[in-house]
Amino acid sequence: MKVDDIKKVAVIGAGTMGSQIAEILARVGSYETHMVDVSDELVSNGLKAIDERLERYFVSKGTLTAEEKKATLDRIKCSTSIEEAVKDVDFVIEVVVENLGVKKDVFKKLDASAPQHAILVSNTSGLNITEMGAVTSRPDKVVGMHFFYPVAIMSLVEVVRGAHTSDEVVQFACELSRHLGKEPVVCKDVSYGFLANRVYGRMTGEAVQMVWERVASPEDIDKAVKLGYNLPIGPLELADIIGAWGLTAWAEEDRIRELGPDKGRLHPLVRAMIRAGYRGGKGKKGIYDFWNDVLSKW
Ligand SMILES: NC(=O)c1ccc[n+]([C@@H]2O[C@H](COP(=O)([O-])OP(=O)(O)OC[C@H]3O[C@@H](n4cnc5c(N)ncnc54)[C@H](O)[C@@H]3O)[C@@H](O)[C@H]2O)c1
Helix, strand or coil: CCHHHCCEEEEECCCHHHHHHHHHHHHCCCCEEEEECCCHHHHHHHHHHHHHHHHHHHHCCCCCCHHHHHHHHHHEEEECCHHHHHCCCCEEEECCCCCHHHHHHHHHHHHHHCCCCCEEEECCCCCCHHHHHHCCCCHHHEEEEEECCCCCCCCEEEEEECCCCCHHHHHHHHHHHHHCCCEEEEEECCCCCCCHHHHHHHHHHHHHHHHHCCCCCHHHHHHHHHHHHCCCCCHHHHHHHHCHHHHHHHCHHHHHHHHHHHHHCCCHHHHHHHHCCCCCCCCCCCHHHHHHHCHHHC
């Protein structure tokens, strides 16, 4: 299938990423976009978030007219039924919680209800595409497209190929990324964290170990990396903002399975932070606060 052949698409999950991916498919791709979540409330919250973002980041800045905003919203159809939403789509992207069991259940439903030609995509941050493809009758048409937050701004899409993903489908995912204004990179699903998160994770892990050894404060470690390598933000600041400590704790089981018990287990500092309630996230306490409140006095 070619990108020009796409008419209807579906997005499963209307949370943080799902609502942003539905938005870009409807706004930039101009596709009829079916957005699904488990309750009417959750799916309408997703639509409300899209409405607010379109107003704040596009209409108020003059890059989208009120008519274009209305047309974008009109293209998004809300549903709580996967079966109904995907029955005549060409492309569907799964954006549900990062849990392999939940994702496999969704892929089984997608395979049973979507037309045979439809390409089935996951926005997983690190789970295995081959395992998702294995519960379908079309593993050649299952591929990862890992969008980054916030979707409207970040230009990267990691196109992740499973063991059975066809070249044609990888090509399609790259073309669709470009069509949506993104830059694709291709990688295999045997790399936990794929490309960007794997490299950044290593850097963050080293920075955490340095804090644990009291080599320097989180602020000075970030400052060294920013000034030394001309990066806009340090790994520890970034992890605090995005709530990476809580996310890493949530993924410990996946990390141990994929990386082994040594590399996969939570760093003792991160475990101590989680236990003390320093999980990070917008406006919440993270490693900077843990250093000031606890670690520098221990
Ligand atoms: N948040 C990020 O920065 C980010 C970035 C890149 C990739 N991701 C990946 O995107 C995916 C979603 O993350 P998120 O942050 O949007 O999570 P989220 O919790 O904000 O949203 C997930 C949504 O999926 C819904 N859902 C769960 N099971 C469902 C089902 N069976 N059918 C329909 N909907 C269902 C939930 O109700 C929820 O609204 C994860 O795989 C995550 O790893 C997240």
